[in-house]
Amino acid sequence: MSRSFSRALRTAAATFGLTALTVLPAAASETILLVQDAAYAPYMSAEGRTATGIWADVINEALTRIEGDYEVALQAVPWSRAVNMVESGQAHGLVGTYYRPDSRPWIGTYSTAPFSETVSVYCRPGVAQADWTYPDDFKGLTFGNNAGFGTPGKAFFDMVEGGLISLQDAPTTEQNLRKLAGGRIDCYVQEQLAAEAVINAGGITGIERVLDTSEEPAMIGFRGTWSGDMAESFTTKMDAALTEMGEDGTIDTIIQTAVGG
Structure with missing residues (x-):
C-alpha cells in the first residue's frame, strides 16, 4: 500500500x-x-x-x-x-x-x-457498610449508573425492576461521581480503576469505596x-x-x- x-x-x-x-x-x-x-x-x-x-x-x-x-x-x-x-x-x-x-x-x-476489571460500590460516608451483602443489603437506596452500562450486574437490575433500588442514569463516570459527592445519589457501582482515576484527577471528596462486588x-x-x-x-x-x-x-x-x- x-x-x-x-x-x-x-x-x-x-x-x-x-x-x-x-x-x-x-x-x-x-x-x-x-x-x-x-x-x-x-x-x-x-x-x-x-x-x-x-x-x-x-x-x-x-x-x-x-x-x-x-x-x-x-x-x-x-x-x-x-x-x-x-x-x-x-x-x-x-x-x-x-x-x-x-x-x-x-x-x-x-x-x-x-x-479483568475490579467492580466496586462507592457510597456517601455512612450510607453503607463493608460487611453488607451486595446488592441485597442496599435496598431502599438510590444508585447512579452510566447509561447503557451493565456493570452493577443482573441481581442489581432485578432489584431495580422490583422497585427495591432506585436508579438514575448519567452519561459519564465523572457525572455520576459528582452526583454522589453532591448527595444527589446514595451509591454508585463502577470499575475501581476507572472510578478512582476520575476521583483523583478531579479532587472529588465525600466518597468512600465500600466493597468490591466482582472481578469482571x-x-x-x-x-x-x-x-x-x-x-x-x-x-x-x-x-x-x-x-x-x-x-x-x-x-x-x-x-x-x-x-x-
Whole structure:
C-alpha cells in the first residue's frame, strides 16, 4: 500500500469519527467496525475523534500481529450508542464488554479477555457498610449508573425492576461521581480503576469505596449476526493475538503505561 493511499484512508476515517487502526490490501469486502466508550478512562476514551485508552492501544497492537486482508476501524462514542450500534448491526464488535448473555443476547462471540476489571460500590460516608451483602443489603437506596452500562450486574437490575433500588442514569463516570459527592445519589457501582482515576484527577471528596462486588473479564463482544469466513478468521486471529500479548507481557506494559506504572 502506498503512503499516500494509507494517509487518504486515515483522513477519510477521521472525517467520519473513526480511528483507522490497520488497513491492509483491499481484498476485504467490508470494514470491520469496532466501537468503544468515549468516556471511560483509562480503559476507553477519545481525543477529538480519535479513540484512545488502554483498549485502543491493545487493539492497535493486536492488529499488527494479525495477518490477512482486513480493514479495521475503531470508533469512540457514548457507551449507550456503542451498544446500540452493535445490537442494530451498524458495528461488528463492542469493545470492553463484560459477559452479559441475558442483557446482551445479540452478542454471539466473546473474545479472549486481555485483562479483568475490579467492580466496586462507592457510597456517601455512612450510607453503607463493608460487611453488607451486595446488592441485597442496599435496598431502599438510590444508585447512579452510566447509561447503557451493565456493570452493577443482573441481581442489581432485578432489584431495580422490583422497585427495591432506585436508579438514575448519567452519561459519564465523572457525572455520576459528582452526583454522589453532591448527595444527589446514595451509591454508585463502577470499575475501581476507572472510578478512582476520575476521583483523583478531579479532587472529588465525600466518597468512600465500600466493597468490591466482582472481578469482571473485559472482552470484545462480536454480534451474533456477523458470520462467515471473515468473521470466523478475524475473531480466531484476534484471540490468538490477545493471548500472545498476555503471555509476552505486552498487556501489562500497556496498562502500566496508561496508569503511570
